[in-house]
Amino acid sequence: MHKTRSANPALPMLPRELEGLAEISLNLWWTWNPPGKNLFRQVNPFLWKESGHNPIEMLGQMSAEEFDALLKSEHFMNEYRYVYALFRRYMDVESCRIERDILPVAYFCAEFGLHHSLPIYSGGLGFLAGDILKESSDMGLPMIGVGFMYPQGYVRQIIGSDGWQNGANEPIDRDTAPIERVLDKNGEHFTIKVPFIDPPIYAAVWKINIGRVKLYLLDTDIDKNDPWDRLISSRLYTPDKHQRLRQQIVLGIGGYRMLEELGIKYSILHLNEGHPAFALFERVREFMQSDGMSLSEAVQRVRKTSVFTTHTPLQAGTDVYDFNMMSEMFSEYWERLGMSKELFLGYGMNPDDPSSGFNMTVFGMKMCGYRNAVSRKHAKVAADIWKSLFPDTPKKKIPIEYITNGIHIPTWMGDGLRARVDEVLGEGWIDMQQIGDIWRRVEDLDAQEIWKIHYDYKVRLVNFIRERVRKRWSEESIDPMVGMAEGVMLDPDVLTIGFARRMTSYKRPSLILRDLDRLEKIVNDKARPVQIVFAGKAHPADIPGKKILQEIFKVCSDSRFRGRLAFVEDYGEEAAKYLVRGVDVWLNNPTIPMEACGTSGMKASVNGTLHLSVSDGWWDEAYNGKNGWSFGEKVSNDEKDADALYDIIEKEIVPLYYDRGHSSLPMGWIEMMKEAMVSITPAFSARRMMGEYMSKFYIPITECCREEK
Ligand SMILES: *Cc1c(COP(=O)(O)O)cnc(C)c1O
16 A cells, blocks of 8 residues: 555555555556446445546545545445455456466557546557457456556647647646656656767656556656656657657667566567557567577577558558768667668668658568558558568468457446447346347347437537537637537537548548538528538648648537537547447548457447448448448449538438337437447457457467477
């Protein structure tokens, strides 16, 4: 107990009988287990909301009298003991049912999406990484996460009355966030030095408990660094090339050193996207230094034990550093490796564009023997754009596997629905969730009941949106127009389409606004109206993205749409949860083939929100004709795609939604909701995905390492 308290100064001294609350608050387990959430809500419902669902902040604001009152409440204490027992049972590795015989995996990623109290993510890549850690915890896989602490957080989106996104940063309060300082022997904050970089860069280490899995974060914002270096980890994906390179050196090489120096044992290195790929060089160096291998032995060893996941569908989407910049940073480093400059830089040279510089994805692909794309369709695209990396291999045999992304079901399925699923499928369903057949039982759920659960989510979404506007209005008395554009007039009885994703050109956020007259007819139909809710942040440096957002915002504030179009500010993990459950239709219309996979549509579908999408990414393999809609050209064409979108809304979606028989329920719609849940939940669960990472990569690597011993 003393240890946790000193590691997180904001936690108050708790009465002995409630000490377990500290332990639970410092482990994100509670975020995906409804009894954990409910327990904290019961502690103090008002502070729970005020703290933004951050138990550490909430507990820190409570008085001794309030704790006394909890101790006296028999109901609360029973609940507390029950939840603490659940938590301990979960954490007890001995009782963990799914023992997996694989070597430990270190999973590196530039961002992790875990919970809204930790703004260290920008989008899909981060949520995939977060879901992988949560699922690994549930499955009992030996996984360690490595990432970056971004003390400035990601942008908090504030939209002006002109529709322009003004970003304010959302700094992380390191004391009240659910993170712990890693301490060294002397009780000081543990710090590493990135080797061979002059002047040296230091990074302090933080730890996040994600159930049984630990995630370590590097933080360069410490006194030991010069001011320039302190800023290295200040922000996600800085556009400044030089700073970005330093970021990736700290993440890859620094992250690798950190694991070594903490004495954390693992054997498989998994790189999620190119950002942390420099870890591969450090791994070569470590094998040479500690195991006495030659350079070529070490490179072979790294190849046989490292996994690279690519997410980009275009060569232009990868990080490339010019050779001069690389030489400035790495000349001492390649000497230590016993490599020539040509050999070292050659690892990142793109055969299609050799003079462009050091390409992080090319490097990852060359140095890792196990590679994957993130959907079936993306694997074809990846094989095509990277074929020259495998000059002796026929196109059909390019060694890039595909493992389609999945989502962590307990995180994304709403609690109300989850409670019914618990009853229908029985207690142990979490451990069988990837088995399609068990989900057929959901078909027996009563239509009325499904509709009620869904309708409740719609009401909650509308309330959430209004509450946000109310808060902004009271804090900074915004222009009433802004309040209207942000959704105060939404109506839970109206068919609602949601479009929420990063505001960037390739996702075509304004496609549905292409013909405003036609859209007006759809939206304002008297008997069968339609609402559209938009949300999403533009990267602070993405001017075209900000312009699209402004265009959308202007349409939302146009009175001809009668408040039925809305833009919800500050899309993040919390807003996403309300949106994926609370709209009726989830729209996805990227330019094909730019969406390598996409995951928000999965989050919608498992909650019975129907997916309306072009045939890209995961939808290309998920759509079965009954579980949502597919529209648009094979080769994207804005005009034709917009027409197809209006057609399908007018001819199929609106009639089906408003077709109410004598029961006043949309029976055809509810059938589709069931089909979406039944067909998509098992197949696009993180459980299925991790099973594939195991069978395709982790188990073969483990077996190969055993044989060699
Ligand atoms: C799931 C998620 C994403 C990724 O969604 P895409 O479908 O890949 O665009 C982005 N942001 C948040 C907050 C999410 O929850």
